Amino acid sequence: MKTHLIQSITPAVKIGNTTKLFLGDCFDVLQSFHEESVDMIFADPPYNLSNGGFTCHAGRAVSVNKGGWDKSKGVEADFEFHKRWIDACRRVLKPNGTIWISGTYHSIYACGFALQLSGYHVLNDISWFKPNASPNLSCRYFTASHETIIWARKSRKGKHTFNYDAMKNGNFPKDKIKAPGKQMRSVWSIGTPRADEKVFGKHPTQKPESLLDRIVLASTNKDDIILDPFMGSGTTGVSAQRFGRRFVGIEKEKEYFSVAQQRLKRTEDIQRSSLFEREACGA
Numbered sequence: 001m002k003t004h005l006i007q008s009i010t011p012a013v014k015i016g017n018t019t020k021l022f023l024g025d026c027f028d029v030l031q032s033f034h035e036e037s038v039d040m041i042f043a044d045p046p047y048n049l050s051n052g053g054f055t056c057h058a059g060r061a062v063s064v065n066k067g068g069w070d071k072s073k074g075v076e077a078d079f080e081f082h083k084r085w086i087d088a089c090r091r092v093l094k095p096n097g098t099i100w101i102s103g104t105y106h107s108i109y110a111c112g113f114a115l116q117l118s119g120y121h122v123l124n125d126i127s128w129f130k131p132n133a134s135p136n137l138s139c140r141y142f143t144a145s146h147e148t149i150i151w152a153r154k155s156r157k158g159k160h161t162f163n164y165d166a167m168k169n170g171n172f173p174k175d176k177i178k179a180p181g182k183q184m185r186s187v188w189s190i191g192t193p194r195a196d197e198k199v200f201g202k203h204p205t206q207k208p209e210s211l212l213d214r215i216v217l218a219s220t221n222k223d224d225i226i227l228d229p230f231m232g233s234g235t236t237g238v239s240a241q242r243f244g245r246r247f248v249g250i251e252k253e254k255e256y257f258s259v260a261q262q263r264l265k266r267t268e269d270i271q272r273s274s275l276f277e278r279e280a281c282g283a
């Protein structure tokens with residue numbers, strides 16, 4: 001981890017030489033980072049959808065409430081929140097850096113508008129289709145089965161990283177699949193997280209590792225610094241470690257921070273032992 005990343009002393013948990021985790025509010029922690037110090041940001045901010053509704057899980061009606069952090073404070077206040085963190089992220093992003101923001105219709109339009117006001121330049125909006133999405137209980141709407149992920153670079157002029165060949169011909173180890181040798185399109189069909197991604201505890205909005213693997217491989221190079229200001233259970237960090245990138249994560253809830261810490265420690269151990277095996281075999 002480059003020492004110049006952090007300006008002032010903010011308590012952090014280090015995992016190996018590549019990962020730094022901060023337990024706290026991203027607005028406070030981001031202030032302590034140097035300007036233009038990270039290469040890519042993946043942000044999965046609160047959806048603002050936990051307002052008493054119901055969804056279907058394993059055939060039963062369950063509350064959609066994900067926690068106090070996900071409650072809406074009203075359209076304008078939610079927009080102000082998104083604009084503030086998007087501005088704070090722009091300050092720490094390198095001139096050629098990119099940001100990915102994931103959300104549903106509850107939050108993604110506010111994020112998209114805030115991105116544009118902030119001066120970012122939108123590159124794509126990915127439709128992440130979930131083939132195993134929960135059914136709709138009310139039978140009065142279409143079944144929600146996708147999230148939108150906006151990809152934008154810091155400014156119109158930036159020269160962003162896009163690993164075109166890896167997206168066309170690369171291997172995706174988590175899925176044990178090879179890209180089909182055709183240009184990758186903007187609709188991605190990826191299932192929700194598997195049981196083995198939740199062994200240290202569940203997060204109500206955990207992203208699948210396959211989704212983050214694709215994002216990391218598409219838009220970063222080895223040793224790049226990736227920031228996740230709403231780290232949750234640490235999925236972005238797992239993919240960053242898997243592909244030799246450096247990672248900085250921020251999460252304000254202790255319970256999720258602890259899940260992330262355990263997941264990232266395990267991934268670091270796996271990476272270290274496979275490196276040891278490769279070296280021992282002379283590969």
Ligand SMILES: C[S@@+](CC[C@H](N)C(=O)[O-])C[C@H]1O[C@@H](n2cnc3c(N)ncnc32)[C@H](O)[C@@H]1O
Pocket residue numbers: 024025026027044045046047069203205206207208229230231232233234235236250251252253256
């Ligand atoms: C949508 S979840 C992210 C889930 C994550 N992508 C994963 O795969 O586990 C958003 C997370 O942001 C955290 N959060 C909300 N507001 C925050 C803030 N101001 N600073 C830091 N974390 C925050 C919540 O506690 C929650 O864990």
